[in-house]
Amino acid sequence: MAPGAARAMFRSGLVTPTSGWCDGFAQANLIVVPADWAFDVLLFAQRNPKPCPVLGVLEAGEVTGPLLGGGDVRTDVPLYTVYRDGEAAGTRTDLLDVWREDLVTFALGCSFTFEAALQEAGIPIAHIDQGVNVPMYRTNVPCEPAGRLSGPLVVSMRAIPASRVADAVRITSRYPAVHGAPVHVGAPQELGIRDLGAPDYGDAVQIPDGHVPVFWACGVTPQAAVLESGVPFALGHAPGHMLVTDLPDWQYQVP
Amino acid sequence: MAPGAARAMFRSGLVTPTSGWCDGFAQANLIVVPADWAFDVLLFAQRNPKPCPVLGVLEAGEVTGPLLGGGDVRTDVPLYTVYRDGEAAGTRTDLLDVWREDLVTFALGCSFTFEAALQEAGIPIAHIDQGVNVPMYRTNVPCEPAGRLSGPLVVSMRAIPASRVADAVRITSRYPAVHGAPVHVGAPQELGIRDLGAPDYGDAVQIPDGHVPVFWACGVTPQAAVLESGVPFALGHAPGHMLVTDLPDWQYQVP
Numbered sequence: 291m292a293p294g295a296a297r298a299m300f301r302s303g304l305v306t307p308t309s310g311w312c313d314g315f316a317q318a319n320l321i322v323v324p325a326d327w328a329f330d331v332l333l334f335a336q337r338n339p340k341p342c343p344v345l346g347v348l349e350a351g352e353v354t355g356p357l358l359g360g361g362d363v364r365t366d367v368p369l370y371t372v373y374r375d376g377e378a379a380g381t382r383t384d385l386l387d388v389w390r391e392d393l394v395t396f397a398l399g400c401s402f403t404f405e406a407a408l409q410e411a412g413i414p415i416a417h418i419d420q421g422v423n424v425p426m427y428r429t430n431v432p433c434e435p436a437g438r439l440s441g442p443l444v445v446s447m448r449a450i451p452a453s454r455v456a457d458a459v460r461i462t463s464r465y466p467a468v469h470g471a472p473v474h475v476g477a478p479q480e481l482g483i484r485d486l487g488a489p490d491y492g493d494a495v496q497i498p499d500g501h502v503p504v505f506w507a508c509g510v511t512p513q514a515a516v517l518e519s520g521v522p523f524a525l526g527h528a529p530g531h532m533l534v535t536d537l538p539d540w541q542y543q544v545p
Numbered sequence: 546m547a548p549g550a551a552r553a554m555f556r557s558g559l560v561t562p563t564s565g566w567c568d569g570f571a572q573a574n575l576i577v578v579p580a581d582w583a584f585d586v587l588l589f590a591q592r593n594p595k596p597c598p599v600l601g602v603l604e605a606g607e608v609t610g611p612l613l614g615g616g617d618v619r620t621d622v623p624l625y626t627v628y629r630d631g632e633a634a635g636t637r638t639d640l641l642d643v644w645r646e647d648l649v650t651f652a653l654g655c656s657f658t659f660e661a662a663l664q665e666a667g668i669p670i671a672h673i674d675q676g677v678n679v680p681m682y683r684t685n686v687p688c689e690p691a692g693r694l695s696g697p698l699v700v701s702m703r704a705i706p707a708s709r710v711a712d713a714v715r716i717t718s719r720y721p722a723v724h725g726a727p728v729h730v731g732a733p734q735e736l737g738i739r740d741l742g743a744p745d746y747g748d749a750v751q752i753p754d755g756h757v758p759v760f761w762a763c764g765v766t767p768q769a770a771v772l773e774s775g776v777p778f779a780l781g782h783a784p785g786h787m788l789v790t791d792l793p794d795w796q797y798q799v800p
Binding site: 325328329332333336337344347349436437 | 583584591592599602691692
């Protein structure tokens with residue numbers, strides 16, 4: 291399916307995680323803040339490039355751009371989250387009635403981009419095979435603060451057969467602009483994760499025997515920082531429910 | 546010489562271009578703007594990563610950081626430039642009497658970092674051999690605008706023996722965080738450069754027969770944007786007179 295067609299379905303109200311959608315096109319995390327907070331967010335991204343690889347920025351007043359030709363960032367994502375005064379204030383299927391002219395939108399790379407490459411190499415992706423959202427966890431690893439923003443690293447988890455962990459590292463290393471290599475392999479307790487079956491975002495997956503939990507930096511990280519830092523108003527995609535962009539995946543692969 | 550020792554010499558008043566200084570340590574371009582302009586500058590850098598690779602940012606009120614352990618960004622560069630209302634307002638050897646608490650400092654990678662690698666490969670660097678500053682030119686290539694900032698790409702030029710141009714491309718490609726591969730090889734008129742002997746910044750160099758002018762994106766680019774965009778107040782290093790940082794060069798090399 292073409293990205294524009296997928297965005298039209300989401301604009302019409304379809305709510306679904308987007309892992310596996312629109313093979314070959316990059317998906318993006320969103321973080322949207324008032325202009326007064328935009329420098330803090332961009333500096334946070336510059337200092338934390340693994341969780342926050344910037345694919346594009348819509349300046350204040352802009353609702354579309356090259357990432358979503360003809361689309362509207364307020365309507366074209368399956369599900370959004372709203373934050374007020376550092377607290378989650380619900381989800382919604384569009385942002386039309388909460389939009390403000392001073393909002394700046396950051397689109398960040400998403401690990402869904404390298405999932406196709408993992409699958410092509412014969413590495414199973416549990417959440418795709420099980421038809422659920424990818425599990426994500428807040429860790430005890432602090433990000434580098436920036437201005438008024440600080441918060442923990444958020445990671446996504448994929449259970450990889452032990453014999454394929456090295457391949458998964460090698461393959462995802464080739465995609466530095468979409469989180470790149472894992473930040474952690476095995477030993478979830480070292481990240482402060484007590485129960486892999488109770489992710490902070492997304493869905494739990496069954497981990498088959500002989501599979502190892504492998505953790506990648508996740509673009510939900512700035513949403514955790516918005517919560518932690520008491521940002522007065524912010525918006526984001528609902529975890530796993532991404533902006534499907536017009537950007538081809540291959541351009542994020544390095545030799 | 547250790548970077549701290551070089552910075553101490555500059556702090557004491559030595560004025561000199563820094564190409565060839567402190568082998569093995571990264572040098573940095575500076576652009577310093579009031580907080581009100583900081584988002585525009587960081588977004589300009591994000592959209593123009595070849596001329597503006599961000600090595601570090603000192604937030605408003607900060608004058609030191611990990612890039613210059615124990616140093617002071619207001620005194621430790623050999624020569625600075627001042628801009629007022631989009632016009633050059635002279636150079637000075639320190640910034641103490643023009644400093645403001647709301648100033649944000651951006652340190653950007655510098656092509657001096659890969660010069661040692663070129664020399665190790667036996668590629669001569671004319672401006673080092675001739676003991677002058679590297680020649681730099683404003684081009685007719687527009688940068689991607691960001692907020693209120695727009696301006697032309699600035700390039701540095703090295704004359705490379707025709708038989709070594711491919712090597713120079715290959716070697717500098719390994720340093721994407723310090724401008725990376727050339728943006729242009731030969732044909733200076735295509736960049737709008739009419740006379741290689743009259744650079745806009747730095748010094749002219751003799752180009753030996755059989756050498757080809759090769760152009761790299763240059764970290765003076767945001768200073769050209771500050772001029773072009775009428776920024777009320779900004780500071781920078783004087784072209785070629787860089788901040789010598791404590792960051793080892795090798796960490797900017799990719800396989």
